[in-house]
Amino acid sequence: SQTIHQWPATLVQPVGSPLSLECTVEGTSNPNLYWYRQAAGRGLQLLFYSVGIGQISSEVPQNLSASRPQDRQFILSSKKLLLSDSGFYLCAWDRGRTDTQYFGPGTRLTVL
């Protein structure tokens, strides 16, 4: 069966510090991978998606970036965090455009 991991689960970072969130998927190959952000009481905002290694599409211009160094690994990064980067970050995968998305447990990021 497939599983998706995210770490860390929670993170408190000062403004201006770097960020690296990691997501890995097990039990499937060549998945589509997604990073979402969810602000308190808000819906999911798609940040990045990837259909293959090294292929990243950005949905929202911001100070975040994403990379996919391996087939089942997706990394979200920032060089300098802003207060507005606080939120609940979710990684997800699916097998195709119309497929069900499977979400990871999320990372709660607080920027102080």
Added chain:
Amino acid sequence: SQKIEQNSEALNIQEGKTATLTCNYTNYSPAYLQWYRQDPGRGPVFLLLIRENEKEKRKERLKVTFDTTLKQSLFHITASQPADSATYLCALLPIYGQNFVFGPGTRLSVLP
């Protein structure tokens, strides 16, 4: 502008009653519409998918309807239980879109 709205931020109902949640969209032509459940601090979990040419879909106590004329999907939970308390998100895939777009969610509380 394009918009997805879910009927209210929060909905309280009595145990045993039918909960009805609404998802309305503006300036989208969805090919598919999905409903997800999200518990606090967790990632969303897929519940049901309905295609544009389907009027209704059922799964156990859950029922989804899709009216492309009204630009609306209704999500029903019959014989609701306190364990059904969660936030419910709708998401639609535009016909010419690459990814699903999520609504803001409705927080359902089923009172014993």
